[in-house]
Amino acid sequence: MIGAKEAQTQVAVNPSKGKRLRLGRIALLVGTVIIYIILSTGALVLYGPFENIRRTVIGAILTSRHPWVITPFFSAETLAKYRPIGFDEMGEGSMQADDFSAIHDDGIEVIPINTAKYSGSLLVVKDPKRVHVAVTKDLNNVGQTVSEMVKDANAVAGINGGGFYDVAGRGTGGMPLGLTISRGKFIGGDQEAVQPVIGITKDGALVVGKYTYKKLQQLGISEAVSYGPQLVRDGEPYLDESEDTWGVAPRSAIGQRRDGAILLLALSGRGNNGIGASLLDCEQVMLDHGAYVAANLDGGYSTELYYAGEFLVTPSNPLGERYVATSFIVDGVGRA
Structure with missing residues (x-):
């Protein structure tokens, strides 16, 4: 078993290993911050007070090739509210x-x-x-x-x-x-x-x-x-x-x-x-x-x-x- 003093000696002897550890911690921190920003921004757009932005984003997703991305996050009533008008909704001529x-x-x-x-x-x-x-x-x-x-x-x-x-x-x-x-x-x-x-x-x-x-x-x-x-x-x-x-x-x-x-x-x-x-x-x-x-x-x-x-x-x-x-x-x- 390696003691604490010996581990410190190994890090000191191998500075590149210590540098990799620091870079790993920084990368983890940056990744966490990015994920937080994405999730918080998404929550703000979808559930925040900005009605026009929410309507635009949900409408764009519902008319894309992947509408399933948004459907788990809202009730059927909410989706119906923002569901885009159909292309068949025209006048009589x-x-x-x-x-x-x-x-x-x-x-x-x-x-x-x-x-x-x-x-x-x-x-x-x-x-x-x-x-x-x-x-x-x-x-x-x-x-x-x-x-x-x-x-x-x-x-x-x-x-x-x-x-x-x-x-x-x-x-x-x-x-x-x-x-x-x-x-x-x-x-x-x-x-x-x-x-x-x-x-x-x-x-x-x-x-x-x-x-x-x-x-x-x-x-x-x-x-x-x-x-x-x-x-x-x-x-x-x-x-x-x-x-x-x-x-x-x-x-x-x-x-x-x-x-x-x-x-x-x-x-x-x-x-x-x-x-x-x-x-x-x-x-x-x-x-x-x-x-x-x-x-x-x-x-x-x-x-x-x-x-x-x-x-x-x-x-x-x-x-x-x-x-x-x-x-x-x-x-x-x-x-x-």
Whole structure:
């Protein structure tokens, strides 16, 4: 057995061992402080007096791919209070009655968006008839990236589109959610049910609202996906602060001006040029740039905006482009 005096002698003889012991104690102390800060900050955010922060954080988690992270800490009633509005919570229908079939302007404008919270780009497509829904070529099995869909269609631009089923969380993205129509062809969805729709008529008018497939046919819809919620209706904001419960994240949206130009918006976040945008942020950007009608598209890791062979807004997914079921693409000049 080594006595206390002998142990002191060994430490003195081996100063590196003593140094390691001191570093170990410091590391333990720093780790404890970090854990305390994380736990106390989390408790303050989730249970403190800051209602707006709590709503934003809980909403962001509930709309992420891992909502289970938050559910053990709150009752069903509390979660229901903060649960984000569903993408199907739209009005009965919003569209421009105008016929834009006479527009033949090939112009496309890129407008950079920069704030402290997020950055992104707005693509202004002057002729709305150039915008179509693209669908993964391996439908109901595996999705495609937006850039692949753009290249396959010989298009010039694309943004991620509607929702999709991610079977078992594998990220395959091959099954569109809700009604889907591409270039006048019915792709899938319940034809009898009233469903949330973001569509474009054959004459180039953007349509947002709840419709049956039969009604879409009557309206002359040639392109459609299901997602939401609506952001702008008749040139006025559709959401208010109490409904903005999705938190901040990368966001995508589509809108249309009174002159027919289609607005394709992508805003980055999650450490990629900012923390992200809220639905109200998207709503305001659309209003600032003249949107008469607008709706939210799938966001998060799906968000991206691709134009002329480059990303105007790069996907936040650390693995690169996400496989999605649908996208809105912009035809090249001269394509019928």
